[in-house]
Amino acid sequence: MANKKDIIFKNVEKTFGKTKVIEHLDLHIREGERLILLGPSGCGKSTTLRMIAGLETISSGELVMEGKCVNDVPAGKRGVSMVFQNYALYPHMTVRDNICYALKAHKEEKEEIEKRLQMVLKIFGLETYVNRKPKELSGGQRQRVALARALVKRSPYLLLDEPLSNLDAQLRLQARKELVKVHQYYHQTFIYVTHDQVEAMTLGNRIALMREGKLMMLDTPYNVYHRPANVFTAKFIGSPATNIISAVWKNGLLHCGKYSLKLPDMWEKLIIASKETEFYLGIRPEHIHLHAGLSDNSLGGEVDYIEDYGNKMGIYFRMNGEEIISVDNTIPGSSGSSVSFTPDFRHIYIFEKKSENSIGYPPELDINISAQEKMMRDILSQGSQVKMGQDEVIHVHR
Numbered sequence: 001m002a003n004k005k006d007i008i009f010k011n012v013e014k015t016f017g018k019t020k021v022i023e024h025l026d027l028h029i030r031e032g033e034r035l036i037l038l039g040p041s042g043c044g045k046s047t048t049l050r051m052i053a054g055l056e057t058i059s060s061g062e063l064v065m066e067g068k069c070v071n072d073v074p075a076g077k078r079g080v081s082m083v084f085q086n087y088a089l090y091p092h093m094t095v096r097d098n099i100c101y102a103l104k105a106h107k108e109e110k111e112e113i114e115k116r117l118q119m120v121l122k123i124f125g126l127e128t129y130v131n132r133k134p135k136e137l138s139g140g141q142r143q144r145v146a147l148a149r150a151l152v153k154r155s156p157y158l159l160l161d162e163p164l165s166n167l168d169a170q171l172r173l174q175a176r177k178e179l180v181k182v183h184q185y186y187h188q189t190f191i192y193v194t195h196d197q198v199e200a201m202t203l204g205n206r207i208a209l210m211r212e213g214k215l216m217m218l219d220t221p222y223n224v225y226h227r228p229a230n231v232f233t234a235k236f237i238g239s240p241a242t243n244i245i246s247a248v249w250k251n252g253l254l255h256c257g258k259y260s261l262k263l264p265d266m267w268e269k270l271i272i273a274s275k276e277t278e279f280y281l282g283i284r285p286e287h288i289h290l291h292a293g294l295s296d297n298s299l300g301g302e303v304d305y306i307e308d309y310g311n312k313m314g315i316y317f318r319m320n321g322e323e324i325i326s327v328d329n330t331i332p333g334s335s336g337s338s339v340s341f342t343p344d345f346r347h348i349y350i351f352e353k354k355s356e357n358s359i360g361y362p363p364e365l366d367i368n369i370s371a372q373e374k375m376m377r378d379i380l381s382q383g384s385q386v387k388m389g390q391d392e393v394i395h396v397h398r
């Protein structure tokens with residue numbers, strides 16, 4: 001069921017000249033959610049956002065907002081505010097004028113403008129900078145002014161194009177938390193472009209992962225991480241990337257080069273139902289716990305080299321000539337030694353080799369979980385939350 005303020009892409013295409021940059025995009029953005037457009041550079045995230053803003057035309061298909069096709073509705077009439085990567089503040093205007101400009105242009109009452117100005121100044125801790133010009137502010141302060149300027153309009157849609165990418169790591173972390181708080185207060189629909197998976201995982205209620213103009217997966221951060229729909233998603237999300245191992249299903253066993261695995265029934269049923277014989281087995285580095293030597297129902301190889309991350313180790317080993325990485329807090333042996341591991345079958349992914357799509361996930365994975373794990377999944381599936389009291393006046397500045 002669509003809500004009035006949902007944004008719906010119906011089979012949208014975008015071409016620049018002869019180059020198609022968005023292909024058959026079907027995407028339903030829900031009113032009030034924080035939707036993240038994520039993907040590698042050039043995959044079409046900004047173009048998608050700019051089509052919503054009305055800053056790019058739509059080559060074919062329909063974009064629906066407020067229940068109507070808005071393909072031909074100009075930017076100023078779509079009820080959107082946008083925050084750009086470079087903040088795009090007016091350099092000759094003070095913080096006050098930057099923030100109030102759009103309200104004045106819309107001929108809002110003076111009193112109302114002042115009220116809203118004071119509110120956003122307070123939210124972003126900008127009270128003392130109100131008469132400064134952008135060049136007299138730090139990067140973090142400019143970013144706050146850009147956000148304040150977008151929020152003051154109280155438009156139903158806030159579009160953010162990599163708004164934190166010019167900030168240092170510490171400020172980014174703080175700003176992420178602030179954005180979640182602001183969203184919980186205003187309940188606008190946030191559409192947020194980033195190529196940073198940590199930002200996507202921490203900020204999104206849902207993530208739309210794109211590749212070369214196509215939507216690869218649209219789901220909660222939990223599912224994008226734990227139930228990747230295809231090889232691309234499994235490799236893009238998580239660092240170091242998921243290990244992808246070639247495998248063949250034969251005589252009731254999954255053969256990975258010279259190793260073979262007997263799968264639990266829950267996976268065997270799915271693999272048989274897929275009717276394929278060639279697969280990729282996906283295993284995240286953190287789910288590989290190596291030990292010395294070879295044991296039953298295991299995969300293994302020889303240790304190549306070991307990296308120290310401080311709190312964990314990265315152990316690279318060669319299996320059937322391919323490099324596999326495990327991240328763990330113990331070392332099973334030095335370079336050259338034989339190691340193996342029995343996969344934790346609750347944490348594997350199986351993809352068809354031909355389509356690179358997942359064969360699905362056993363329903364048992366969701367049924368046989370502890371109450372605590374269920375609670376954790378439910379919380380993570382809603383995206384990050386910041387606790388706010390009912391009457392708390394939001395104040396995100398430190």
Ligand SMILES: Nc1ncnc2c1ncn2[C@@H]1O[C@H](COP(=O)(O)OP(=O)(O)OP(=O)(O)O)[C@@H](O)[C@H]1O
Nearest residue numbers: 016021039040041042043044045046047048194195
């Ligand atoms: N005005 C334009 N004219 C021609 N090609 C364009 C134009 N704008 C974008 N493109 C191309 O469209 C593709 C998608 O660009 P877009 O900016 O949407 O990608 P992106 O995923 O946001 O990338 P990044 O993370 O690097 O900003 C790219 O190949 C880009 O070169």
